[in-house]
Amino acid sequence: MQLDPVITAQIVQTNGDWRPASEIAQAVAAKKISALAVTEAALARIAQHNPVLNAFTDVTADRARATAKALDAAIAAGQSVGPLAGVPFAVKNLFDVTGLPTRAGSKINRDRPPSIRDATLVERMEAAGAVLVGALNMGEYAYDFTGENIHDGPSRNPHDVTRMTGGSSGGSGGAVGGSLVPLALGSDTNGSIRVPSSFCGIFGLKPTYGRLSRARSFPFVASFDHLGPFARSVEDLALSYDAMQGPDAEDAACSTRAIESVTALLGQDIGSLRIAAAGGYFRKNLFPEAQEAVARVTKALGVTRDIELPEVARARSAAYVISTVEGASLHLDRLRTRPNDFDPAVRDRLLAGAMVPAPLVDRAQKFRRWYRTKVLALFKDVDVIIAPATPCIAPKLGQATFVLDGVELPVRANIGIHTQPISFIGLPVVAVPVPLDPMPIGVQIIAAPWREDIALRVAYALERAGVVAAPRAKGF
């Protein structure tokens, strides 16, 4: 569908990228453009580019048009609308979407009955005016760092379609990285928001564990599962995060804390914040691009010191053990009854996870308590810790190994080495994209629990300084 150029100008910038969500919402609320026109623009982009990117597994066009028309009718009737009025978004296909079976990247789950209610976060995004346009590709059952999927095909990186998006929220990374939609939601158990953000050159927020409801999303590891947004700017990230906050009795881990809105705080001065770079473990196993990205961020922030997190390698190991065991427990019946319908690589990891003796898991959870205490003590002296998001730029699709410091290492096992020790204790992190050429790479801005505001303020300052940005993917 061809849109009128005057209307298009309200939706996209001169470089072809989406205008900020706040501007789209204001234009929709002011009736300068209709929510339906914005929706059609998103659907047109998806139709044009998804055959290459393979980001979407479901496009909910009818639903999106109905939602947009209802929004336009409400505006015409003089009703007030939310801060994301008319802004298109999509969700990793582990979120329940009414009418779709929640496949969670698997073949097996396609046999589930269609969902009868949206996930809480989908409901909250739409309550704020956003328009759901589809569900997104992901690694099977979220046990993945690559964005590859043997059932649906790989998500492809918009900056180089021969490369991985990262995973497991691969479609979320590709859809926002390729500007098919301005906003997407994903999940992060060991890095699955931060890794695709890094590889696809976009902003991602993994909030504090328990901050955002996981109700009516398909789980992976109850101890570590987080949900969160992806966006092309910090303000859009904050707007969507604010729209989704709040208690939810339907997620046992969801905090009862009141909403702590951050969008209005983004511009606050960060001069008084104490910022350090993560040293030791986080300075190792880095390709030059990752070193360069961290150096640019720390230089811009005037960081002069490293801080050592204790026993990080052990923390990563404990996260690995708990993940594989809780994942195995989740899928035990499916492993018994439908083992041939899994991706064999996922199945064999889960089968191994089912065989870990219980005392070792208990000790991993006790170590987690110890590590949490030690790391939280560091936040008496610092407000923000800077760390790499991934050791490398996006590897090639299908790439099994890379050579680092002369040592050949498996790709899958090493993509998440810098994210796992952070989500292990649920710290809030904003992944910020450093627009290196030709491939971007991310950096983690880590704050103390419940201080998403601080991490987002630092990300915003970096964005305003031009140090971090979501680069336009050529051809999309």
Place this chain on the structure above:
Amino acid sequence: MAEPLDDYIDAVAGALALPIEDAWKPSVRANLAVTLKMARMVDEFPLPDETEPANIYAA
């Protein structure tokens, strides 16, 4: 020569009624070996007897 973990894998698979075809066993064994190596690394770390696990529960 029999792999050291194979008897353990067979026993646990039997106890949990998990079907493991022979063709999958090398991959399961390799994954289990890595997982146990990780677990041993955690196991070696001395913790006070009073340490609470970090699982979330509120009555």
